[in-house]
Amino acid sequence: MKRIWLRVLLAMCILGIFLCITLTINTLAFTSMQIDVTPRPQPEIDTDRAVTSLQKALRFRTLSYEEPEAWDYEPFLELHEMLERRFPLVHEHLEKELVSGYSLMYTWAGSAPDEEALLLLAHQDVVDAPDAATWEHPPFSGVVADGFIWGRGTLDDKGSMIGILEAVEILLENGFQPRRSIYLCFGHDEEVGGWDGAATMAEILRDRGVRAKMSLDEGMAVIDGAVLGLDNPIAFISLTEKGYLSLELTAHGPPGHASTPPRETTLGILSRAVTRLEENPMPASLPEPVRLMFRYLGPEMPFPANVVFANLWLTKPLVMRQLASERATDAAIRTTTAVTIMEGGVKDNVLPAEARAVVNFRPKPGETIEQVIERVRQTINDDRITIRPLRQPTEAPPPARVDVPAFEVLHETIRQVFPDAIVAPAMMLGGSDTHHYSEVAENRYGFLPLDFTEDDLERIHGPNERISVESFDRMIRFYIMFIEAVAG
Numbered sequence: 143m144k145r146i147w148l149r150v151l152l153a154m155c156i157l158g159i160f161l162c163i164t165l166t167i168n169t170l171a172f173t174s175m176q177i178d179v180t181p182r183p184q185p186e187i188d189t190d191r192a193v194t195s196l197q198k199a200l201r202f203r204t205l206s207y208e209e210p211e212a213w214d215y216e217p218f219l220e221l222h223e224m225l226e227r228r229f230p231l232v233h234e235h236l237e238k239e240l241v242s243g244y245s246l247m248y249t250w251a252g253s254a255p256d257e258e259a260l261l262l263l264a265h266q267d268v269v270d271a272p273d274a275a276t277w278e279h280p281p282f283s284g285v286v287a288d289g290f291i292w293g294r295g296t297l298d299d300k301g302s303m304i305g306i307l308e309a310v311e312i313l314l315e316n317g318f319q320p321r322r323s324i325y326l327c328f329g330h331d332e333e334v335g336g337w338d339g340a341a342t343m344a345e346i347l348r349d350r351g352v353r354a355k356m357s358l359d360e361g362m363a364v365i366d367g368a369v370l371g372l373d374n375p376i377a378f379i380s381l382t383e384k385g386y387l388s389l390e391l392t393a394h395g396p397p398g399h400a401s402t403p404p405r406e407t408t409l410g411i412l413s414r415a416v417t418r419l420e421e422n423p424m425p426a427s428l429p430e431p432v433r434l435m436f437r438y439l440g441p442e443m444p445f446p447a448n449v450v451f452a453n454l455w456l457t458k459p460l461v462m463r464q465l466a467s468e469r470a471t472d473a474a475i476r477t478t479t480a481v482t483i484m485e486g487g488v489k490d491n492v493l494p495a496e497a498r499a500v501v502n503f504r505p506k507p508g509e510t511i512e513q514v515i516e517r518v519r520q521t522i523n524d525d526r527i528t529i530r531p532l533r534q535p536t537e538a539p540p541p542a543r544v545d546v547p548a549f550e551v552l553h554e555t556i557r558q559v560f561p562d563a564i565v566a567p568a569m570m571l572g573g574s575d576t577h578h579y580s581e582v583a584e585n586r587y588g589f590l591p592l593d594f595t596e597d598d599l600e601r602i603h604g605p606n607e608r609i610s611v612e613s614f615d616r617m618i619r620f621y622i623m624f625i626e627a628v629a630g
């Protein structure tokens with residue numbers, strides 16, 4: 143007996159040593175993914191001129207709405223006129239097209255038109271600011287105060303649109319001629335899905351046979367204090383975004399008087415279906431962009447976090463459990479389920495013949511709309527409920543790649559303009575116009591060259607949206623250096 147125990151102990155010791163060696167070897171091989179860059183001279187910017195252009199752009203109430211009758215297109219036309227006045231060289235050298243009436247598409251023809259193009263994307267429309275009274279400065283005034291430009295759209299996304307235009311204007315002043323063609327596409331309905339603007343611009347480009355090396359759109363940014371254990375800001379580059387699907391569930395039953403009710407009412411049937419969906423969340427897995435995020439961030443992290451990420455073969459269950467424990471990170475590993483509307487019944491003593499719920503899903507990359515609907519059907523497992531998609535669903539597009547020159551150029555430029563930042567791939571949990579361009583641009587990246595704090599994230603679509611003059615200046619420098627690097 144004693145001999146058996148000795149053998150078990152010996153086997154455990156050997157296993158322990160083997161495990162330690164494996165963990166150490168993996169951690170040593172888990173080297174930094176950050177590119178070392180040699181500093182490039184930073185371009186000269188006329189900051190006052192750029193700030194004035196942004197201030198003017200912010201004053202137009204370019205609001206987008208779900209309901210077609212709610213739109214006021216006049217501010218869009220006024221914005222276009224203002225852009226023509228403020229960016230004369232852009233309008234002299236680039237070809238401007240109005241798409242679907244209000245979206246702006248500019249073509250900057252390259253000297254080598256056979257080379258794959260570059261797409262720079264942004265949007266003109268903004269969400270409303272119904273809480274104007276709580277703002278420190280009125281949301282559509284474009285006030286400059288305390289080193290910030292204030293207003294709806296500074297971060298999302300007029301800052302980027304004006305930043306791109308200012309960069310192109312400066313490049314033209316300096317006599318820059320791009321080698322590959324550059325398209326600037328500024329949609330007018332991004333906040334309501336981009337089905338009129340971006341979708342049509344993408345269709346036009348596709349029909350013209352335009353192939354882009356990459357597209358760059360809003361998405362993620364340089365975020366300070368985003369990861370525990372890392373002092374450096376992190377430049378997250380979104381490789382893809384989640385899909386979008388709203389399903390309407392309807393329960394049907396015979397109408398009648400509440401004095402003689404059936405065992406199950408339409409409301410009871412519907413409630414059970416909804417409860418089943420909430421009790422059975424969609425399965426979790428590690429999407430490729432999230433795995434890559436760990437690959438880029440892990441080596442920069444202190445012990446023992448680096449060992450954990452270097453050895454996902456062993457630690458993955460632990461990491462997954464941790465990710466699932468918080469709402470924001472849980473949304474990164476599964477198709478989310480959110481019950482947003484439930485209605486049925488109008489009178490306290492009448493049984494409704496119909497009750498309806500709407501559930502919003504955000505499919506993760508790799509999971510199709512069809513698969514999600516099938517899973518919902520199986521989970522509810524009740525044919526008294528009809529299920530149908532509301533609005534136009536969107537598939538999660540396949541992630542952009544990181545092992546291509548396009549990503550490398552983006553990575554390098556970020557490190558040149560934000561020298562302290564650690565670059566990491568990521569996945570956006572919300573949506574943007576980017577997915578519309580999947581047939582034109584093989585690699586679509588979502589990165590706003592802006593420094594963000596946690597506090598800024600709440601300003602997007604919230605009160606007191608603002609951008610610091612310093613950040614805006616840096617953003618323009620980024621676009622200039624990026625265009626030079628991609629198309630110079």
Ligand SMILES: [Zn+2]
Nearest residue numbers: 298299332360
């Ligand atoms: Zn946006």
